[in-house]
Amino acid sequence: MDALALEARLPKKPQNGPLGTGIPAPTPAKRKSTKKAKKAVVFFEVEILDAKTKDKLCFLDKVEPNATIGEIKSMFTKSHPQFYPTRQSIRLDPKGKSLKDEDILQHLPVGTTATFYFRDLGAQISWVTVFLTEYAGPLIIYLLFYFRVPFIYAPKYDFTTSKHWVVHLACMCHSFHYVKRLLETLFVHRFSHGTMPLRNIFKNCTYYWGFAAWMAYYINHPLYTPPIYGEQQVKLALIMFLFCQIGNFSIHIALRNLRPPGSKTRKIPYPTKNPFTWIFLLVSCPNYTYELGSWLGFTLMTQCLPVAFFFIVGFIQMTVWAKGKHRSYQKEFPHYPTLRSPILPFVL
Numbered sequence: 001m002d003a004l005a006l007e008a009r010l011p012k013k014p015q016n017g018p019l020g021t022g023i024p025a026p027t028p029a030k031r032k033s034t035k036k037a038k039k040a041v042v043f044f045e046v047e048i049l050d051a052k053t054k055d056k057l058c059f060l061d062k063v064e065p066n067a068t069i070g071e072i073k074s075m076f077t078k079s080h081p082q083f084y085p086t087r088q089s090i091r092l093d094p095k096g097k098s099l100k101d102e103d104i105l106q107h108l109p110v111g112t113t114a115t116f117y118f119r120d121l122g123a124q125i126s127w128v129t130v131f132l133t134e135y136a137g138p139l140i141i142y143l144l145f146y147f148r149v150p151f152i153y154a155p156k157y158d159f160t161t162s163k164h165w166v167v168h169l170a171c172m173c174h175s176f177h178y179v180k181r182l183l184e185t186l187f188v189h190r191f192s193h194g195t196m197p198l199r200n201i202f203k204n205c206t207y208y209w210g211f212a213a214w215m216a217y218y219i220n221h222p223l224y225t226p227p228i229y230g231e232q233q234v235k236l237a238l239i240m241f242l243f244c245q246i247g248n249f250s251i252h253i254a255l256r257n258l259r260p261p262g263s264k265t266r267k268i269p270y271p272t273k274n275p276f277t278w279i280f281l282l283v284s285c286p287n288y289t290y291e292l293g294s295w296l297g298f299t300l301m302t303q304c305l306p307v308a309f310f311f312i313v314g315f316i317q318m319t320v321w322a323k324g325k326h327r328s329y330q331k332e333f334p335h336y337p338t339l340r341s342p343i344l345p346f347v348l
């Protein structure tokens with residue numbers, strides 16, 4: 001619908017001053033300028049339908065053309081308080097992608113009577129809470145096994161310590177890894193999403209906590225046997241682990257520096273002065289590459305089957321995510337460097 005058509009549909013204002021108010025009717029010159037102002041702003045009508053049932057949930061009249069999706073979500077919340085903004089997914093198509101909060105109404109492919117579809121994303125929880133819960137869990141769980149608290153192993157082993165130095169080293173590495181992650185979540189990452197669905201926390205915690213318990217049970221078991229090639233294997237594994245931890249941290253800092261505080265901008269990451277970031281020449285998500293390297297190092301250090309499983313599952317999961325991120329980079333940036341692979345240089 002064009003501007004004139006909408007104006008025709010707007011209620012006509014009285015030409016003379018409102019009856020009984022005593023306010024004089026505008027002069028012709030004033031009327032002309034008011035008309036101009038009216039023409040300049042074309043308000044939108046927005047209807048929001050349920051994406052599943054197509055029922056009309058809400059109708060918003062006279063929405064400013066430069067209103068953002070975030071503002072429309074806030075208006076929708078007024079009539080449906082249970083659906084606070086972060087719980088809402090607003091789409092142009094019932095099965096399409098969610099619009100971004102910063103998308104502007106008049107820049108979307110809609111007429112002045114816009115139809116959007118709503119999906120409930122379910123109860124939300126902040127990302128920081130999610131990460132803190134996910135990462136504090138493995139840290140504490142591992143230490144319970146390390147200190148051999150009662151009811152884990154036979155009572156005679158309660159609060160005893162392992163005679164193998166690699167067990168103590170593994171505990172230090174595991175704890176270091178999760179303390180690093182907690183601190184990065186609090187002080188390094190600049191997330192673009194404020195929240196995530198509450199149900200995901202159960203899934204993620206089962207994964208992280210479950211694997212931590214499984215790995216810790218075997219590594220700290222009184223019958224644990226150290227790696228076959230002894231000290232040499234452990235030392236090599238430790239170097240690999242530490243190298244990859246520094247690499248992972250360097251990439252997190254590089255990603256942080258791509259995004260000014262408080263913004264949600266996404267840019268192409270490039271190598272910086274820090275040599276650990278030079279891997280950006282070949283890989284789109286080197287933080288995952290280094291993360292995998294760390295777990296490979298930990299697998300070699302402990303030579304423990306559950307750790308190898310954790311490494312393999314993490315590998316599969318991070319490869320899926322890295323491929324998705326790599327595709328979005330290619331889609332978003334037409335001149336995205338062609339030499340890069342998602343997670344492993346030249347391979348994957």
Ligand SMILES: NC(=O)c1ccc[n+]([C@@H]2O[C@H](COP(=O)([O-])OP(=O)(O)OC[C@H]3O[C@@H](n4cnc5c(N)ncnc54)[C@H](OP(=O)(O)O)[C@@H]3O)[C@@H](O)[C@H]2O)c1
Binds near residue numbers: 193
């Ligand atoms: N062991 C495992 O199974 C496992 C699995 C997954 C992750 N992890 C660890 O957890 C870390 C974080 O994981 P993640 O999946 O959140 O990593 P990620 O998606 O690479 O994001 C890390 C941070 O950088 C930001 N970011 C990413 N690309 C950006 C760009 N092009 N421009 C600006 N900012 C950008 C992200 O913001 P957004 O909020 O916009 O994404 C986020 O704050 C990983 O690096 C890894 O060490 C471990």
